[in-house]
Amino acid sequence: MTESYVIIGDGIAGGSAAKTLREESPDADITVITDEGETLYNRILIKEYAKGKIPMEDPLFLHDEEWYEERDIDLELNTHVTHIDPDGHVVHTHEGDDYEYDALLVATGGTPRQLPVDNSDADGVHHFWTFEDARSIADHAEESEQGIVVGAGLLGIDFAAICGARGIEANYLMRGDCWWRYALSEDGAGIIHDALRELDVEPVFQSGVDHFVTDDDGHVTGAVDPNGEEFEGEFVGVSIGLDFNTEFLRGSGIETDDGIVVDEFMETNTEDIYAAGDITRFYDVILEEHAQNGSWDSAKKQGAVAAKNMTAADGEAEEFRHVSSYSISHFKDLPFVSFGHPTIGDDDRERKYSDTEWRRLTFKNGKLIGGVLIGNLKLQSAFKRIIREERDLEGQKDLLIEEDFEMEMLDAAAQEQ
Amino acid sequence: MAVGTSSGQHVHLSAREVEPVPADATALRHVDQLDDEAFDQFRRLVDGDTVNVQPAEEVPFEHGEIIVHTAYFRVTVR
Numbered sequence: 001m002t003e004s005y006v007i008i009g010d011g012i013a014g015g016s017a018a019k020t021l022r023e024e025s026p027d028a029d030i031t032v033i034t035d036e037g038e039t040l041y042n043r044i045l046i047k048e049y050a051k052g053k054i055p056m057e058d059p060l061f062l063h064d065e066e067w068y069e070e071r072d073i074d075l076e077l078n079t080h081v082t083h084i085d086p087d088g089h090v091v092h093t094h095e096g097d098d099y100e101y102d103a104l105l106v107a108t109g110g111t112p113r114q115l116p117v118d119n120s121d122a123d124g125v126h127h128f129w130t131f132e133d134a135r136s137i138a139d140h141a142e143e144s145e146q147g148i149v150v151g152a153g154l155l156g157i158d159f160a161a162i163c164g165a166r167g168i169e170a171n172y173l174m175r176g177d178c179w180w181r182y183a184l185s186e187d188g189a190g191i192i193h194d195a196l197r198e199l200d201v202e203p204v205f206q207s208g209v210d211h212f213v214t215d216d217d218g219h220v221t222g223a224v225d226p227n228g229e230e231f232e233g234e235f236v237g238v239s240i241g242l243d244f245n246t247e248f249l250r251g252s253g254i255e256t257d258d259g260i261v262v263d264e265f266m267e268t269n270t271e272d273i274y275a276a277g278d279i280t281r282f283y284d285v286i287l288e289e290h291a292q293n294g295s296w297d298s299a300k301k302q303g304a305v306a307a308k309n310m311t312a313a314d315g316e317a318e319e320f321r322h323v324s325s326y327s328i329s330h331f332k333d334l335p336f337v338s339f340g341h342p343t344i345g346d347d348d349r350e351r352k353y354s355d356t357e358w359r360r361l362t363f364k365n366g367k368l369i370g371g372v373l374i375g376n377l378k379l380q381s382a383f384k385r386i387i388r389e390e391r392d393l394e395g396q397k398d399l400l401i402e403e404d405f406e407m408e409m410l411d412a413a414a415q416e417q
Numbered sequence: 418m419a420v421g422t423s424s425g426q427h428v429h430l431s432a433r434e435v436e437p438v439p440a441d442a443t444a445l446r447h448v449d450q451l452d453d454e455a456f457d458q459f460r461r462l463v464d465g466d467t468v469n470v471q472p473a474e475e476v477p478f479e480h481g482e483i484i485v486h487t488a489y490f491r492v493t494v495r
Contacts, residue, residue, distance in 0.1 A: 054438050059442055296447075296449050296450065326449060327449050329448060329486050329487050330487075335487050377460060378460065380456065381453040381456060384453060
């Protein structure tokens with residue numbers, strides 16, 4: 001009997017899973033359902049499109065409709081899944097169609113969260129997740145002069161870069177004392193603040209948004225922060241996180257906890273249902289606890305691992321074992337990468353080497369679990385390897401922040417102990 | 418302009434900064450799409466360091482593709 005697989009979501013996790021499923025199961029029925037109206041595109045590079053740096057759209061699509069046809073994969077665009085029936089192994093859509101499955105993958109990602117303040121849905125207040133968002137942002141940014149950015153994290157800084165690239169003078173409203181305060185100290189963040197100012201984006205600390213101000217036509221004209229200070233701007237970018245798209249799972253019995261809980265095999269608590277991508281709270285075998293990750297490489301690999309396990313015979317499951325990385329490439333000659341889990345841990349080390357170079361590493365139970373590198377990425381792969389190898393670093397943590405650190409230094413230190 | 422080159426048994430690689438992205442560019446990747454080995458190779462190319470190049474079929478770049486990092490780099494594979 002022909003196996004039948006359904007994937008909900010056509011981001012990189014879903015796309016990677018579709019490709020792997022076809023490779024693993026040449027004769028299976030495969031259906032990809034997405035509520036978006038276009039095929040898989042490069043979600044990392046649409047920020048460059050919004051900046052106006054990559055003006056053409058075609059190279060940003062990773063799959064066209066032919067890609068699905070050539071692989072005999074049924075693609076359902078503009079289709080909302082309303083609920084699933086795990087007992088009957090059926091997916092129901094808003095148009096009343098039913099899709100039966102032997103194994104199901106949920107890779108629906110998230111939706112940008114709105115600020116819970118007045119006028120947060122006004123014209124000119126942008127959220128950034130899809131290609132459609134990028135087009136809308138690009139159109140509006142091109143004609144804007146003053147901007148406001150909200151969200152002092154890895155996604156919010158994309159809006160700051162868009163303002164910089166488009167010549168929009170902007171204020172970047174942050175609640176704390178520095179950008180990405182969960183992973184950076186003021187030393188590290190200071191380098192980013194300087195880089196923002198070079199883009200004509202001014203960081204404003206101990207701020208935020210109390211409410212947005214609009215004109216008579218409902219278009220945003222500014223924001224008032226909790227201190228009562230008003231900032232003008234007709235272009236506003238808000239990135240304060242994602243709400244994961246799990247509404248259609250209500251009543252299904254699938255465990256959720258700010259995302260879908262899966263084990264190291266990407267399987268949910270419900271038989272034959274898997275999840276992959278941003279939406280998962282997955283068991284990280286290196287960290288030895290559940291974790292979340294929004295990076296491209298993590299989503300791509302989770303999709304592939306889930307697909308292999310959807311088709312695997314009993315006892316042949318593959319575990320997800322991966323150290324992710326997420327780069328910010330907006331600042332000329334100032335590379336930035338975060339890798340692994342830089343916001344958690346029980347210990348850390350950091351050092352600033354110059355006005356443009358800084359390193360911070362996080363540890364758990366004596367092992368490296370993550371970090372942030374600013375200004376010099378030479379050690380990125382080495383540190384990721386140390387995490388993968390789960391090296392015991394007790395007594396050696398300081399070596400890793402030596403400016404001229406090399407892997408051989410760890411080996412030598414281990415031999416001396 | 419950053420230029421990096423390397424010579425190996427089968428191919429010659431270089432990475433050259435381009436701005437703006439050429440309108441005829443068909444292959445674009447962000448640096449986060451590279452695996453660790455490809456990332457290290459790309460970084461050394463951009464830094465102008467020597468790269469030990471593998472056989473042509475193992476090169477992790479397409480000729481002419483643009484890698485998006487802190488600038489846009491066109492990779493040449495010859």
